[in-house]
Amino acid sequence: MGFVPRGIIPPIITPLTxxxxxxxxxxxxxxxxxxDNGVHGLFPLGTTGEFYAFDDDxxxxxxxxxxDETRGRVPVYGGANHITTRGVIRLVKICEEVGVDAVSVxxxxxxxxxxxxxxxxYKEIAESTSLPIILYNNKPKTNVTITPATVAKLAEIDNIVAVKDSTGDMTNAAEYIRLTRDNDNFHVLMGRDTLIHAALCYGATGAIASCANVAPRIAADIYDKFMEGDLKGSLDAQFELAPLRIACGMGTFPAVIKExxxxQGIPVGKCLAPIGELTPEEKEKLHQVLVDMKLV
Structure with a gap:
């Protein structure tokens, strides 16, 4: 299709009152x-955006x-997630009407x-729209995986342009890349924030990185420095980001991102119940991580 998802794309949180x-x-x-801090795209209504919490309106x-607020400065990727095929297609139609650049399913x-x-x-969803589609494998959350062989087969469909791999399994991501490497229309995005540099080295075109909500410049540096040929600088930025991603093991996701x-002084509110706040001890641990990263 000519659409290449690339760079650091934060799955933007949904602020709540x-x-x-x-x-x-x-x-x-x-x-x-x-x-302003250098991200290369925005992805509302992903897992980090608590997509499951909102009605269609x-x-x-x-x-x-x-x-509207992006004003064409970077691509906008809409999350279209539902338990049924027809439910996804309904959301994809809304994405079309709004005019997003691509959808993640x-x-x-x-x-x-x-x-x-x-x-x-995925084939039926792709046939229902002309929008570029990004497959999304988040096996740790859904207990469903898309195997490399299935991804390679889906990559032959014209408007299926990428897969986001949030499995945390670098071999799986590498197989996605290996099996589709001769398909110029298809790309792989990393979905585990500790593995962005590694995925770029293998041939990924970027990452959908939840921690980029909190540390957008550090996350963007992993990609920007890699593309500039500064591999050490890219790896240094990756190491700098890692403690924040590891800290996400505290609480229920995405509580750490919002906290x-x-x-940092951005009043995004809490997650919707039943997700609770971090404990005072967890908040202090996160604060120290942010201090060490010079983010507060």
């Missing part, structure tokens, strides 16, 4: 904060807000599909 409504002024603030308004949750069922799922932003 104290009563659990979307805080649209702070969402606009986040858009500018991230772009709110979903549309979040996308419209990000698209997670594997279905809860139900355990065969690889043939996954292939049919990190709050500690």
């Amino acid at each position: 104290d009563d659990g409504e979307v805080n649209y002024p702070v969402l606009r603030q986040m858009v500018n904060h991230l772009i 709110t979903y549309r308004k979040i996308l419209e807000t990000v698209k 997670l594997t279905p949750m809860f139900v355990s599909q065969t690889q043939d069922e996954l292939y049919a799922y 990190g932003l709050v500690q």
Whole structure:
């Protein structure tokens, strides 16, 4: 298709008010904060954006807000995630109407599909739209994986342009790259923030990185320095980012991401229940990580 997802793309958090409504002024603030710090795209309504929490009208308004505030400065990737094929297609149609640049489609949750069922799922979604589609494998959250062989087969569909690998399994990501390396239309994005540099070395074109919400400049440096040929600088930035990603093991995701932003003075609020806040001890541990990274 000619669309290449590249660089550091934060799955932007969804700021909330104290009563659990979307805080649209702070969402606009986040858009500018991230772009000003060098990210290469924005991805509303991913896992980090608590996509599962919003009805269709709110979903549309979040996308419209990000698209409007971005003003074409970077591509906007819309998350279109649902447990059914028809549910995804409904969300993809909203993405089309809003005018996002591409959509990311997670594997279905809860139900355990065969690889043939996954292939049919993505094929039907791709046939329903002209938008570029990014496959999203988050096996740790969904308990569903897209095997390298299935990804290679799906990569032959014209508007399926990439896969995001959040498995944390570098061999899996490497196989995605190896099996599609002769397909110039298809690309691999890393979804585990500790492995961005490694994935770039293998041939990935970028990363959808949740920690880029909190440390956008550090995350962007991993990609920018790599592309400049400064491999040591890229690796140094990767090592600098790693403690924040490891700290995400505290609490329930994405509580650490939101707390990190709050500690930086950006009033993004809490996650929606049942996700709770970090404990005081966890907040202090996270604060020390941010101090060490010179983010507070």
